[in-house]
Amino acid sequence: MAASPPPGSVAEVKQSLGEVGYLADEPAALVAYLAQRLGKPVLVEGPAGVGKTELAKAISRATERQLIRLQCYEGLDEAKALYEWNYRKQLLRIQVESKGDQPPSDPVAPGREAKDASGVLSNIFSEEFLLTRPLLQAIAATEPVVLLIDEIDKTDQEFEAMLLEVLSDFQISIPELGVIEARTHPIVVLTSNNSRELTEALKRRCLYLWLDYPEVEREMEIVRLHAPELDERLATRLVEVVHMIRQLDLKKPPSIAESIDWARALLLLGADDIDSSLFARTMSIIVKHRTDMDLVAERVGMKLGGVPDLSAEAPG
């Protein structure tokens, strides 16, 4: 069904993801591969900032498919996710049609009205008057796409139920129009920060992937991929400090994106080592809560000051 052939092996997927700047670990590559082979949606869970959304973007780049993104939030409804009737246009059509005719009969009885204007009604509920929203867009796209449903845990359970039809059958039923089936098979990625349990029904339809903060080595590779000019020794040190910070009980542990930001900031500052004063100045890049900053400054900042050169002492 898809235009580009599905990948032949896990290694192939891993490599193609790597080529577009996403270093996937084994499970992530495998699930991405399975998603394309089996045509099943993927549910990606994990703490904030481990690259869940980035994975979907990378898949879209690697497969050269367009990315359609649906950002979820509380109160998201089908008018914003699926489709909506363009009522302005519909009104205009009604008015145009009724011009010349005698003025419309008493609208209190809509049944009779509908009969009188059945021609109009069947017209105004056609695709011409349909506003497509992300889900319908993804289903109706002529080229295969990647559909990213971001932070699904932010929505209500009712919304999840609405998604089921899209996820399992790749179709959308519109009462006035009938069923719209997918022309191509989209790759669907759902992400969740695990802030609430998703329903069984939704999980049943998905492949499951848990992404966690990467190991030191992998994060090193990621940082060096995105900030290649950074000195290797400094990068090691940086990743070690970030890992040290993640060990603490923080409101918001630093994400991978923030380690990269920090690495770039260090590059701009021309730093050649992370000492406690530099750390104190740049800490706000990776720690974003006042209480967290106090804690980090106390636990990590002191360590950096106390031992002049930690990186020489703990290699490998």
Next chain:
Amino acid sequence: MSPLPAGLAPRLVSFCEELRSEGVGIGTSELLDAFAALEAVPWTREDDFREALAATVAKSQEDRRVFELLFDRFFFRAAESEALERGIGEERRYDGGDGLDLGELREAVRQAIADGRDGEMRDLARLAIAAFGRRGEGSGVIGVDVQRIRRTLGLQSQGRGADGSDVELDREQINRFERHLRRELERALIERTEKLPPSRPLAELDRALPTSPAQDLAAVHRAVTQLKRRLATLGHEQRGRRRGAAVDMRRTMRASLDTGGVPLKLKYRPKHPRRPEIYVLCDVSTSVTSASMFFLSVLHALHDSFRKLRSFVFIERISEVTEVFERERDFRSISERISREGGVADVSGYTDYGRVWLEFLEEIVEDLGPRSTVIVLGDARTNGREPHAEVFAKITERAGRTFWLNPEPRLYWNYGDSVMSAYERHCTAAFECWTTRHLEGFVNVVAGGTPLVEQG
């Protein structure tokens, strides 16, 4: 890719059966997915096989944990029983084991663990078992032997090497080595006795729920985040909805299409939810010792989520601890400070609910209003003192809603000195609550959802 061998399908089904018996919900559709997935990956590579299977059948972290435990055991047992049937024994000779002294072995194990190389760990586990066996310390009980070997090798997290070099070992890494040890010991045992030990449910092995406060805290925080969302939007449907509602033009126009463009039905914009004020009263007396840690972590999580929250702890007297929670981040220091500075115990250390209500009413009464939610965490055991239910009634009257979370099973309520029924009457609702599961149930009920099935 490579078609599955004929014998694999029944194996997989029985593996899934076993997962089900451990409470992992696997439907037929998941099973079918698993087969489809395994056809797409080379089943001869263990990593791919395992990940593909996990992605299709284990759909949460907890499920994944159970999956890992069972996967190892199931396929290990399957392989061993096959080997027994066919009479394949392993040449059990550990070359080089004789010459190796314990110090060297120790270092080698440490290094392998630190590097996380599985194959090497397995070989070293065998060596260690052999060396250990020669010393004649084997007890024959696998669990005991594992611990003895571990101690002999001096494996501790953050341990120092023999020569002072610091090879920092994670708990996780040591656990991996332990798993190898356990497996090798089991294999040896199976070969000696020539039969498989009976399979036991996982609960007896090591499926203990995460008990470290960090993990519990995370779960509590999750439940409280839900609670926050629900409380924030709850109770507004009933109260004065029409008054001062703004018309939502977009939706009204849409609805007017049914009537040929004449807006007959007005649609209103949802009112902005009001911010709830929450008062939490938490019993920290000895009768609820086991639960009070849990309660404190609930408080801790509540403080993260609500800005308008005042918390109190009580035993004989009541004491406001809002400030402590706002200043301290670390859960441990919070509980220490509360026990040090709370000043809630007078003489006896027994809870005096009556007095607590009186004090609370006196201190807080003006602030309570219909928007306030009062949550009481306590066992309602008055130690024979006056319960002052009428004072509690006054509190609940002034507050919009009152919930009571009791750390005792409903069965024990009103037995002995518990006066739960006297209080329950005045509450909006009362719940038994001593696990995060219950907490989630409470959140669900508050949210108007269906209550969780009662658990024994």
